Amino acid sequence: MESQLHRYRPQLETTSWFRGLPAALRDYMVSHARLVHLKKGQVLYCCGDQADGLYAVLEGALAIGTVGVDGKEALLAVLGPTAWIGEISLFDRLPRPHDATAVGRVVLLYVPEAALLGLLDSTPAYWRDLALLMAQRLRLSFKNAEALTLLPAAQRLANRLLMIAEGYDGLNATRRTIKISQDSLAAMASLSRQTTNQLLKRLESQQVIALRFGEIAILDVERLRAASVGDVDRAQP
Known part of the structure; x- marks a missing residue:
């Protein structure tokens, strides 16, 4: 042992x-x-x-x-x-x-x-x-409480994905593949399942993330960070 x-x-x-x-x-x-x-x-x-x-x-x-x-x-x-x-x-x-x-x-x-x-x-x-x-x-x-209270839905979702990818500010290791269901992500961001799916599809169309079965791959961390603060221009491919 x-x-x-x-x-x-x-x-x-x-x-x-x-x-x-x-x-x-x-x-x-x-x-x-x-x-x-x-x-x-x-x-x-x-x-x-x-x-x-x-x-x-x-x-x-x-x-x-x-x-x-x-x-x-x-x-x-x-x-x-x-x-x-x-x-x-x-x-x-x-x-x-x-x-x-x-x-x-x-x-x-x-x-x-x-x-x-x-x-x-x-x-x-x-x-x-x-x-x-x-x-x-x-x-x-x-930080989580502020995001849930102050950020609009799109930024809130991007912020949560970024937080997980970057290891919750050092609480755990960084990762580029997040094993999480859309239902769980919706619960964490206080969003409906439908809204969460729509926002994820938008990020995927911008080539910021890739949706896979049971997981989300982060393709571009910097543009995800831009999306988390509402910088639409930088978030675009």
């Missing part, structure tokens, strides 16, 4: 937050971790569950969101390698604030809470390193 964990170490180092941790903290987290495997649709944890530690996505992706009493889904993000989750409950000791569900087959690095708290009790300075992860996620939440 240890050799398997260390096989993923270079991948973990690609994320700015983990790479910036003190070497001793990185070594400790990997040495006290274990792998968790999920099947498609399997729930890692639900909103209201008791916290049990930190997780990092190594393979696949997790859908982060909640489901209301009326069955309506609020999808916040789809996080792939090598995003970390779970730090909020580590700080406030309250239950999980959202659901985390496997989009497909998922492999996770799991660092148990007991191991983390033991280290943090002996080295309180490490709390700041974990706080940086939470601050990064908080800034992203503010």
Whole structure:
């Protein structure tokens, strides 16, 4: 198991937050971790569950969101390698604030809470390193809220695609192929499925993206960025 964990170490180092941790903290987290495997649709944890530690996505992706009493889904993000989750409950000791569900087959690095708290009790300075992860996620939440409130539909959709492609401002690795359904993307951008499809088709006709079964390929990041701020001229081929 240890050799398997260390096989993923270079991948973990690609994320700015983990790479910036003190070497001793990185070594400790990997040495006290274990792998968790999920099947498609399997729930890692639900909103209201008791916290049990930190997780990092190594393979696949997790859908982060909640489901209301009326069955309506609020999808916040789809996080792939090598995003970390779970730090909020580590700080406030309250239950999980959202659901985390496997989009497909998922492999996770799991660092148990007991191991983390033991280290943090002996080295309180490490709390700041974990706080940086939470601050990064908080800034992203503010940015998402502003986009949903202020941007028109076309910019909102392009902004969300760009955010995913660029790794949620460093929360996970950048990617040029986004494995996401149009229904999920519509939920994340607070748009109807029909509007989402129309806007994606427009971006495809401009050769900004390519639509494939279950995924969206980003063909031109700079023009997608232009579309996200409403620069129609730069977004054109």
